[in-house]
Amino acid sequence: MAAALSAKDFTTAQEVRWCPGCGDYAILKTLTGVLAEVGAKKETTAFVSGIGCSSRFPFYVDTYGFHTIHGRAPAVATGLKLANPELDVWVVTGDGDGLSIGGNHLLHALRRNVGLKILLFNNEIYGLTKGQYSPTSRPGTRSPSSPAGSFEKPLSPGTFALGAGATFFARAIDTDKAGLGEVLKAVHAFDGTAFTEIFQNCIVYNEDVFADFADRKNAADMQLRLQHGEPMLFGANKDKGIRFNADTFALEVIDAEAEPDQVLNHDETNKVVAGLLVELTAPVALGVVYRRPDESFEKSWYAARKNGLQRTRSVADALRGTNTWKVS
Amino acid sequence: MAAALSAKDFTTAQEVRWCPGCGDYAILKTLTGVLAEVGAKKETTAFVSGIGCSSRFPFYVDTYGFHTIHGRAPAVATGLKLANPELDVWVVTGDGDGLSIGGNHLLHALRRNVGLKILLFNNEIYGLTKGQYSPTSRPGTRSPSSPAGSFEKPLSPGTFALGAGATFFARAIDTDKAGLGEVLKAVHAFDGTAFTEIFQNCIVYNEDVFADFADRKNAADMQLRLQHGEPMLFGANKDKGIRFNADTFALEVIDAEAEPDQVLNHDETNKVVAGLLVELTAPVALGVVYRRPDESFEKSWYAARKNGLQRTRSVADALRGTNTWKVS
Amino acid sequence: MSCTCFRTDKLISVGPHPDSPLLMSERNPKSSIVVRLAGDSGDGVQVMGSQFTTSTALSDTDFATFPDFPAEIRAPVGTTFGVSAYQLNIGANPITTAGDSPDVLVAFNPAALKVSLPLLKDGALVIVNNDSFTSRNLIKAGYSDDPRDNGELDSYQVVNIDIARLNLEAVKPFGLSKSDGSRCKNFWALGLLMWMFDRDLAPTENWIRRKFAKKEVVRDANLKALRAGHAYAETAELSEAIPRYQVETAALPAGDYRGVTGAEALSLGLAAAGELADKSVLFCSYPITPASPLLHHLARFGDLGVGTFQAEDEIAAICAAIGASFGGVIGITSSSGPGIALKTEAIGLAVNAELPLVIVNSQRGGPSTGLPTKTEQSDLYQAVYGRNGDTPIPVIAARSPGDCFFAAIEAVRIALRHMTPVMLLSDGYLSNAAEPWKIPDIKNIEPISINATFETDAAQHAQSLVFRRDPDTLGRPWISPGTPDLMHVLGGLEKDYDTGAISYEADNHQRMTDMRAAKVAAVERFIPPQSVELGSAQGDILIIGWGSTYGPIFQAVKQIRQSNPSVSFTHLRHLNPLPGNLAELLGGFRQVLVPEMNMGQLSTVLRDKLGVDPVSFCKVSGQPFLISELVEKVMTMLPVVALASNDPVAKGHT
Amino acid sequence: MSCTCFRTDKLISVGPHPDSPLLMSERNPKSSIVVRLAGDSGDGVQVMGSQFTTSTALSDTDFATFPDFPAEIRAPVGTTFGVSAYQLNIGANPITTAGDSPDVLVAFNPAALKVSLPLLKDGALVIVNNDSFTSRNLIKAGYSDDPRDNGELDSYQVVNIDIARLNLEAVKPFGLSKSDGSRCKNFWALGLLMWMFDRDLAPTENWIRRKFAKKEVVRDANLKALRAGHAYAETAELSEAIPRYQVETAALPAGDYRGVTGAEALSLGLAAAGELADKSVLFCSYPITPASPLLHHLARFGDLGVGTFQAEDEIAAICAAIGASFGGVIGITSSSGPGIALKTEAIGLAVNAELPLVIVNSQRGGPSTGLPTKTEQSDLYQAVYGRNGDTPIPVIAARSPGDCFFAAIEAVRIALRHMTPVMLLSDGYLSNAAEPWKIPDIKNIEPISINATFETDAAQHAQSLVFRRDPDTLGRPWISPGTPDLMHVLGGLEKDYDTGAISYEADNHQRMTDMRAAKVAAVERFIPPQSVELGSAQGDILIIGWGSTYGPIFQAVKQIRQSNPSVSFTHLRHLNPLPGNLAELLGGFRQVLVPEMNMGQLSTVLRDKLGVDPVSFCKVSGQPFLISELVEKVMTMLPVVALASNDPVAKGHT
Ligand SMILES: Cc1ncc(C[n+]2csc(CCOP(=O)(O)OP(=O)(O)O)c2C)c(N)n1
Ligand SMILES: Cc1ncc(C[n+]2csc(CCOP(=O)(O)OP(=O)(O)O)c2C)c(N)n1
Ligand code: SF4
Ligand code: SF4
């Protein structure tokens, strides 16, 4: 057997073309590390992307890759996965690529539960085209196309995904090596569409837009790190907790030491709570928010076939049809 | 003032080209009635549609109309509404038109909360192209493109809409004149995107797919008719009720007479319950499931402008730019 | 002999109108007969037509069919725009069109009669469903008088039958509702027709048994209706008025035959291409008229190594096909004009990525949604020129239902050889039309070879192996994820000629642009020189056709050549690149005529690529060419003197 | 006199290389100078260039600019593919290109030097940012030796300055971090350049004050850097080595001027068209390079009656624009090639609905994602032919930054007059390039009239009023929801010629198809005959250009005509339909040459529409034509004898 691969083995010689300080670097680093750690094989791993800064990702990972066209990566990846279900197919997309022009394909990949590992780098801006507001930008975002501030309501990737029938939704922060690494391992292990939102800092066009919770100094009080089966606690001393209020149908922050039995345990199969968690803003929920495995699209697709995509009958046979006659 | 218009005034002389017995007829009839009832004006009402049997709708209503291209009606309607926010702009779409090819535009119309009245005729099939399964078809649907039965997971229009940030979601049955009429009046009165799913019977390609709850004989036990502020009761004697179980985070059917105080009151602003209601299958929730008004896209858009789309400065002025010099 | 058919007891003379240019051809008797069935969308005309076609096929007769129906599933009852028709030309071969003008019409209602009358031959037999001639239906059809009474039908032989009533009586025992019972009337009429043409009922009876296996009552009622119609014709007092026809059997080449529509043949061709290349096929599509039948057929070809994916839209469909091709499976996508338009951007991606892909366009009437169920050839511009950037792709077209099979194989062959997307043009007419088809022997078809992968050499950068193009075809090896040591990244950005890495370098872009042009041009070296279908390689007029106009042009030129042997006919399979000898071939003629169901799109291509200026003969009405229109057009191009001296008969009538 | 510029104290001779075909033109001294600024994407070269351009404009000098940058926001530091450049040609008018070969280069790092060297004139002045020539940077740029030492720069006049260090020293007092401080170095270098060209610092200082109004420290540091660079050049011991230039002022026509990029002018033109038509404008777009600047400019034009809508994708953008047009507001959409491809289907809808619409295509390098930031003209096929069905639309192109204003007005005028979508072609070069622009007087521009609505007549069916087309233009009245009594339904299905109701009728489809062709053809009657830009209407060679190649062709022909007055130049605004007299004009020349930044797409159109066969001169490298390339090409087409006898000077060097 070949020697185990290291993170470096997954890194191409290509010069990385992101801005210095871009959050994409950190994601790349953590991901190549995870690939090595989980024992991924280069030749059976493929990265498919659309267009955007984030979508340059495939060029920097030494596996198979396809930098396709804007918004269409989930569709290309679906074809690839059907053609060869043995592959680990990752999709890297941005908030513009995945949720603006590519919304429909993301929707249907999630609905069908295609076995894709979809990473959405959300920087709440169109980076590559120089900083216009995106469907995830906050109201008031000033950008070249919204000089007086945008006023569109943003889409929440998590809410959208759950609405589309996602079977897996996770969240992580670009520079949070540990948290992101853990999520990526869960993504790698998941059958079906593993959809992950990564908060990614675009230092050129939307610097520090996530700083309120992503900055290390705010982490303890602003990050709710979810673990299946564990109570939802946060704060420097894990002294704050999350409770479900059945009267208001809302999640609330409570003093966990005062009312420990009121603290909700994280049940990653609970879609109702997942829907509330993804909309929490203080703290922000991180980790695997929702995971409820179901048969993947390609599994069902192949199950309905006798012998995979292999031929079991000759065309010569089919050519004869049902009504044949002889002319002599 | 002109005399009040009748339903007939809203009906064109055009020969209606749906199959005899198609559910679309009933919807057309109820809608023209509602238009008359709410005092709609022909010249300030426009119907925009995509392509499909359902999308033929504009031809049969005597108002302005635009039968556009497949899936794009919400986008065309958005432009129309921005151009003239005084218009009542209705969008008629199908489960294929609106949720398959047109998913992205529907998503973004809902996200932006554009002031459109969107009716999705859900017959769970592609009617006009002769009966292929659609994104709302149930697993196992046999169709020309799924001869052995489809195995894709269906999309729930309500779940999708809530995930997209809808501010209004309602449901009705094609032939239920009273229920549909009430919903349509609510749609007419709503600012923002009023999104309604109408269960529509395609007698040619998907006959009676909703019969389990839509048939009059099943109505009492299978239809939960929602009224804001009222308890969620159903059954011939209103003896069954819906309760929220805070342990399982699910809605349950209970004996309303036994536990009357356990019955949930319908609060149409409660998104959590709305999310559960749209997934109920026995009974099926009908009426206005969710309504939480928010400023419409076009209102914000116009609010950010001084004088609507009117010119307040001459181009001659703008032509001078900031740095001008004279050559003499 | 001027009649085209025989009746055992009474000879029906079915000849062209004296004013018709068809007169020219009277000297050689045609042994074919054109039958048209027309009724409401709900009358079951299409089923009746296809069953009659099957019985025709099984009686050793050549045929061609043309289903013509409205865009609505069930257009309003009784209106002219709701008429669904099925036209069928049967007889001794070669039959290549569904016929200009019917000899026999079955009209289920006044609207069907109204729409069909202008098409009929003088003296045609018209069978009328009497019951439907209510005043309500007459008004709906736009008749102010009853055409049965006002002399309008005087030049035809009219047979009035109470089809609806007789059918209902026949199926009464089965206890069906009136509306369900009346749905059997197409089989009643079919029974009648079968008697007229002396056909065996058994195959149709078997079909009914299979089709309605789970609905016994419906099955039995339909069987009853079929037999009742047949019996009625044979025994009823009216039988004297019902003519019987005996169509000459076809002198088809010996072999095993089946009936095939273009959509069936194309589907079989794609499956066969997979087998010939020893690769699986993934067909990714989104339903659209008239392309959907391909998806429907292929959805049943799982055991032939074909998978189907019904995507959420056309863009997803082509992208999934591209993904499949990246994955080492032959990616195919299909649509008609509006859907192909949506695929435009992605075609460019496949060009840049140098991946194989076949895009099938079943053309329909445009622009925009246009005339979804009508046929047209107006997407040739889109196929040849319709992309951003300098993005050439090979374009080929099928000429007849059965030819769709071979065209599909050719498209896949080019795609794999040159590693390029290929556009395959079919159209609404070909998709739905049927003809008898000699079942090809797949063993006689050359296998499709895959470009060799060069030996892996650890020292060599993987990407440069991936883009080492064959010098003749400029096709690169087809390497897919799963292959060890050849990891690479494809994409839509311009790439380095050798390494495939992103390159914005000026010279490289020029070189790649030149390479892409040369790759498509290279196809020309692998295709046979253009040959002449009819006539010699030099002469007065050369008619160039492409696509589904093959049938009518063939017949027209055959007719014309009897008096004017200086007229030749050639038909293009390859539209981009054009065959290398085409310019030379054209040079051998004084005039070149291009008949097209568009506004002159092939003429543009010929002007552009060959610098010739052909005469365009354009028809954009949603209907195939009539043989007579073509004959007429060519006649205007022939010198009158030459005509006069060559053809005394024609002279008499010119 | 062979020099092109003056220095007060020392004359810098900047002439073409002896081998260059430019020699021909030496007889008339050019009073222009080409400056190129090049550095890393993060070096602020584009800001520096545009500020220098503004100062140029304010000093009464004609100019043309060409920003050339990589597709990445910040490509990797120090690499050749990360180089961002700004080239500027200044001098006495007419300046129509950014110049073939720079006289002055400012190179911020080795990569910038490496990329720019091959372009320079022999003897050019090269200002080098010394500090950046570290061994690491040299390696990144692919240098094995330091070019400053190995003789590579021998034929240039090199000035080495420690720009980075001097700048950091200057801004030290402001306490910026090293990386923030070094961001000021573009202003430091700009100060130096301003001194060299004797420019007033005030406008730039004002710009800095406005731009960084809210970041006081940055503002002050940049001001300091600017002044420090200026002072350095004036006072430092090196000043003897820094040449000063005095560029001839331009003899521009009298009037008020401003600098304008193509994107600015186009945006202003769309706003002006709205005012001229007395309608509001809704601009619907989705960002894409190089089209986005239009959205950015128009987003600030709210007070000019312009609204903008950033749609979720290109399809939504065009559909929203169509919806706006239906609503009585002028709908505009914009993209570049890949995005225009996505709009194809919807363009057909606008054609069938007979709604006005302008589609602006800022072309970029293709195919597919291609070369997003490079320029090309390869979307002409797509514009003229790229749709399903027979779906013609008018196509026009802008020729220069300032001309974009007039082209935009013309596009809207055609759209409203004929009630049709119109494609307006710009490109990446035009979008970003700037030139001085005589501010047009909008009062001198003919208002845009809207087709009259016929009187409502209660007896008349509304739809037939809606489709009563003007016999000359075939444009119908523009009636929108909100208008009483004229309710109607538009759509993409074929419609009845008169009533607009759905029609699948064969004759009507032919009639509508003919009407759509005639409508586009009708545009020809409203456009001026094609005139000659340079030279007479008859001669040996006619060069036909379109789009942004205007600049280099103009200069090339001007040069060539000095020795060969039989060469003429004409430039097309209208690409579909072509001007009516174009065939005749072409007929007056022995040869026709079509230079294009594509593989010969206009040549195809000319062959197709006029049956002529021009000589194609194609360049697909992502870069505009050089004047010298064009001159060289034309020289090869001229008879050598004629050349020799006409031009003794040229003869000596041929
Ligand atoms: C068809 C098409 N439309 C538009 C573009 C231009 N475009 C490229 S990337 C992009 C948005 C990128 O935003 P996002 O996906 O958020 O990626 P980021 O750069 O922020 O990582 C756009 C609009 C394109 N390349 N192709
Ligand atoms: C671009 C494009 N793709 C595909 C089609 C074909 N098409 C027309 S309607 C339709 C689906 C209709 O389904 P739905 O929206 O559910 O409407 P229904 O007929 O069921 O009312 C399809 C696939 C088309 N007209 N245009
Ligand atoms: S523009 Fe933003 S997202 Fe793009 S590379 Fe730069 S920092 Fe990263
Ligand atoms: S096919 Fe179905 S949806 Fe369409 S008109 Fe007929 S019954 Fe209605």
Ligand SMILES: [Mg+2]
């Ligand atoms: Mg982004």
Ligand SMILES: [Mg+2]
């Ligand atoms: Mg449907």
